[in-house]
Amino acid sequence: MSESSLLNQLVESLRRLPGIGPKSAQRMAFHLLERDRDAGRQLAQVMAAAMERIGRCERCRTLTEHVRCHLCASERRDPRLLCIVEQPSDIVAIEQATHYEGLYFVLGGRLSPLDGIGPEELGLDRLEARFKEPDLGEAILAISPTVEGLATAHYIADLARGSQLRLSRIAHGVPLGGELEFVDGSTLAHAFAGRQGL
Amino acid sequence: MSESSLLNQLVESLRRLPGIGPKSAQRMAFHLLERDRDAGRQLAQVMAAAMERIGRCERCRTLTEHVRCHLCASERRDPRLLCIVEQPSDIVAIEQATHYEGLYFVLGGRLSPLDGIGPEELGLDRLEARFKEPDLGEAILAISPTVEGLATAHYIADLARGSQLRLSRIAHGVPLGGELEFVDGSTLAHAFAGRQGL
Ligand SMILES: [Zn+2]
Ligand SMILES: [Zn+2]
Numbered sequence: 001m002s003e004s005s006l007l008n009q010l011v012e013s014l015r016r017l018p019g020i021g022p023k024s025a026q027r028m029a030f031h032l033l034e035r036d037r038d039a040g041r042q043l044a045q046v047m048a049a050a051m052e053r054i055g056r057c058e059r060c061r062t063l064t065e066h067v068r069c070h071l072c073a074s075e076r077r078d079p080r081l082l083c084i085v086e087q088p089s090d091i092v093a094i095e096q097a098t099h100y101e102g103l104y105f106v107l108g109g110r111l112s113p114l115d116g117i118g119p120e121e122l123g124l125d126r127l128e129a130r131f132k133e134p135d136l137g138e139a140i141l142a143i144s145p146t147v148e149g150l151a152t153a154h155y156i157a158d159l160a161r162g163s164q165l166r167l168s169r170i171a172h173g174v175p176l177g178g179e180l181e182f183v184d185g186s187t188l189a190h191a192f193a194g195r196q197g198l
Numbered sequence: 199m200s201e202s203s204l205l206n207q208l209v210e211s212l213r214r215l216p217g218i219g220p221k222s223a224q225r226m227a228f229h230l231l232e233r234d235r236d237a238g239r240q241l242a243q244v245m246a247a248a249m250e251r252i253g254r255c256e257r258c259r260t261l262t263e264h265v266r267c268h269l270c271a272s273e274r275r276d277p278r279l280l281c282i283v284e285q286p287s288d289i290v291a292i293e294q295a296t297h298y299e300g301l302y303f304v305l306g307g308r309l310s311p312l313d314g315i316g317p318e319e320l321g322l323d324r325l326e327a328r329f330k331e332p333d334l335g336e337a338i339l340a341i342s343p344t345v346e347g348l349a350t351a352h353y354i355a356d357l358a359r360g361s362q363l364r365l366s367r368i369a370h371g372v373p374l375g376g377e378l379e380f381v382d383g384s385t386l387a388h389a390f391a392g393r394q395g396l
């Protein structure tokens with residue numbers, strides 16, 4: 001294949017997917033071209049639409065193509081509970097593993113001044129405003145227990161100070177230094193049930 | 199995520215890629231949306247173009263967006279040698295592992311009457327015409343030594359009978375029942391060098 005061929009471009013584009021090496025990318029390209037062009041066309045179309053139209057929920061900052069995500073828009077979720085997570089994928093993990101029925105707030109990272117990630121980047125002004133809403137009774141920190149995660153939790157605890165809010169964090173079983181999305185479901189459910197007041 | 203959300207559609211579309219489970223698909227979707235939308239946009243664009251424009255080389259039947267692939271169009275390849283393979287990916291494997299400098303012919307499969315794959319589906323009429331071209335001195339069968347592959351090789355040997363053509367097959371080291379594209383490069387190179395007359 002000459003370097004500039006469309007087939008090579010396809011392989012190179014697939015390699016930009018996380019976890020995909022040159023062999024896998026090539027196998028994918030040949031598979032789609034020879035056996036499943038419909039899947040390729042559909043992926044191209046959905047991918048273009050997703051990159052264009054998916055933004056952040058105005059209320060919880062998770063990824064959605066709507067102004068408000070379906071969780072924030074739902075009448076079936078308990079508005080007295082707010083779970084604070086780092087990433088949208090943490091919401092998926094918690095929804096799958098636990099019976100949590102409250103709402104969420106997505107930080108989109110952890111405080112990391114050296115990387116230019118301060119309170120503003122994590123939407124902490126919006127979170128502080130949310131802490132003052134009268135409906136809210138408890139906020140649950142579901143943040144990875146890394147150094148930066150713990151610093152972020154501290155900062156958020158300071159924001160809640162002086163309010164009537166009960167603040168807790170999920171506990172035990174989330175391995176130190178571990179990323180929440182890679183924790184198995186039962187460990188996560190356990191940590192959720194065993195959350196502790198801060 | 200509600201079932202119909204664009205994010206879910208993206209995850210489902212990614213799952214149609216070979217070897218991608220639900221967890222990987224989700225990780226890919228979040229990675230692109232949160233950290234690399236450019237990669238997502240590029241993949242969408244290249245994927246759409248590839249599915250639309252890549253067809254088969256009129257001479258060797260490999261995948262290309264041109265009428266003739268760059269190998270068939272090259273003046274640097276030896277027209278006296280023709281290597282017959284099952285899949286376009288076999289060409290990539292042979293080009294990477296060996297010093298073969300001839301041309302190729304892609305069958306696109308093996309004879310399998312029960313699956314409706316006969317001589318016509320494999321372009322064997324075109325291969326027979328090619329066997330009669332005066333330039334051609336040797337044809338090398340690089341077909342997986344499966345039952346169907348061996349039957350296909352037999353059929354092709356019959357097509358060559360009566361011509362002055364020297365017919366060989368790559369030998370030893372390609373494991374019985376193995377798919378050519380999964381064979382390591384040095385084994386493939388060895389089998390290529392040790393090809394035998396039929
Ligand atoms: Zn939301
Ligand atoms: Zn060609």
